Amino acid sequence: MTKTLIFTNNKGDIMTAVADRADFVHSLRDFVGRECGTREQRRELSRNGQATHNQQLHRKLAELGWLGCAIPTEYGGGGGSATDACHLLEEMAYGLAPLFGLAVSLVSSSVVERFGTAEQKHDILGGVCRGDVLATAISEPGAGSDPGAMTCRAERRGDSYVLNGQKTWISCAHIATRILVLCRTDSSGAKHDGITMIDVPADTEGVEVRPIDTLGGDEVNDVFFTDVVVSADRVIGEPDRAWHQIMRTLNTDRLMCGAVFLGRARRTFDDALEYVATREQFGRPVGSFQAVRHRIAELATEIECSRLLVYDSAAKLDADPDRCEPREASMVKLKVTETAKRTAIEGMQLMGGAGYTREHEMERHLRESVISTVYAGTSEIQRDIIGRSYGL
Structure with a gap:
């Protein structure tokens, strides 16, 4: 194989x-x-x-x-x-x-x-x-979908950089050993220039991680940098060119996100299917009613489409790291996360009140899938990328 x-x-x-x-x-x-x-x-x-x-x-x-x-x-x-x-x-x-x-x-x-x-x-x-555990810090309070607006700064002082500023929505910063921080090192050029990625050990003096309380539990954090000093040899790649580097790896980010939520969509579907196949109303399983059968059929088809899209994109990335185009990567992120969210919403509807209880996993599927269309680039951003790839 x-x-x-x-x-x-x-x-x-x-x-x-x-x-x-x-x-x-x-x-x-x-x-x-x-x-x-x-x-x-x-x-x-x-x-x-x-x-x-x-x-x-x-x-x-x-x-x-x-x-x-x-x-x-x-x-x-x-x-x-x-x-x-x-x-x-x-x-x-x-x-x-x-x-x-x-x-x-x-x-x-x-x-x-x-x-x-x-x-x-x-x-x-x-x-x-x-x-x-490794984390990456890009988003800021005023720089989410527009990371070129970031203001967290790193000032070069001799053989070191001194970081000051705030990052937000940083996944896993509370458990990370090190955080790859994108920060502004030059403001003289275009907004996507002058950004540098620096490897910052999470236990460095001046780094403060504050968890953000969310529906999904311990996921994301605010990270504050106050006169954080790190050696200049911790710069990843070329100084002032980090955004261009990140753009070349976003395809991998979106593909990995797709793989995660493909697994989540499959599990959500299987849990819903097991319930409607065994839950009886009016003397027969709920799944035997045409309306339910058709919902199951549609979800199964959408999940299979998602699976094919994920592994086709992965195969192209394996063949050539530059072959997995932004269009394809954005299609993966858009299709799979929207499918996972829809499967969870439909699953809760199919299970009725049982899906809303903590006795079953469906409420967890919903909590953890509904945010998937927001982080790592919202569905709206993915649609825009796909549309622009066709010259629009």
């Missing part, structure tokens, strides 16, 4: 962990079923649904060598592909594993892999493979 994946454990021993993708997916499903296959396990791992990431579970994935499945072997990874990473994210999401930091770390590490120095790759990517 694909090349053999070579994984490295945290002691550096090489082992052939997966012979092909079918075995890889089977192993992932077995892991999730064993570690968080019951509602009781998931509640314990997630503090009754409040925590979106369990670091102990994350470390177990690291011990198996799976966190770095798409990271080159020279940096401690498995040497796999974007397709392998999509399978990892999809299966963890389907299994409802509280591993929000997994996707965020994989997306953030793609920037380092592409633009970091050899030393930075060994340090940062190696840490991700060992279980570190």
Whole structure:
């Protein structure tokens, strides 16, 4: 099916962990079923649904060598592909594993892999493979969909940079080992110029992380930088060119987001299907009524379309990192997240009052899917990108 994946454990021993993708997916499903296959396990791992990431579970994935499945072997990874990473994210999401930091770390590490120095790759990517959580800080109170308006500054002083400002909606900053911060280093040119990415250890003096209370639990944060001093060798890529670097990796970001919510949509659908197949009204299963059957058929078709779109885009990215065009990546983000949200809304309607209770997972599916069309670029932004790609 694909090349053999070579994984490295945290002691550096090489082992052939997966012979092909079918075995890889089977192993992932077995892991999730064993570690968080019951509602009781998931509640314990997630503090009754409040925590979106369990670091102990994350470390177990690291011990198996799976966190770095798409990271080159020279940096401690498995040497796999974007397709392998999509399978990892999809299966963890389907299994409802509280591993929000997994996707965020994989997306953030793609920037380092592409633009970091050899030393930075060994340090940062190696840490991700060992279980570190990596976050990226772009959005600000006045710079969300328009990141060119960012004002968080980094001033060069000798061999260091001094950071001051605020970032907001930063996923996983509260559990991250390091934060890749995009900040303004020059205001003399165009608004997307003069932006630099700097690797800031989360425990650096002057860094303050304040969680934002959300419907989905512990997800995002405000991050404040007050006279934060970091060495100039922590710049990722070229100074003043970070936005252009990020734009070249946004396709990976949107693809990974698609893989996560493909898994979530599948799980939501399966939970709804199980309910309507067993819940009886008027002497027969609810799913036997034509109106319900047609809803199920439409959702199944939309999810299958999403799956084909995700893995077609992943295959193109594997063949050529520059071949996965913004149009295709935005289509993935738009289609899959809108499908996941619709599936959750329809699932709650199909389950009636039961879907609204915490006795079932449907309320969680809704809470965690409804925001998917907002972060990592709203659906409106994705539609605009797609439309402009046709010269409009």
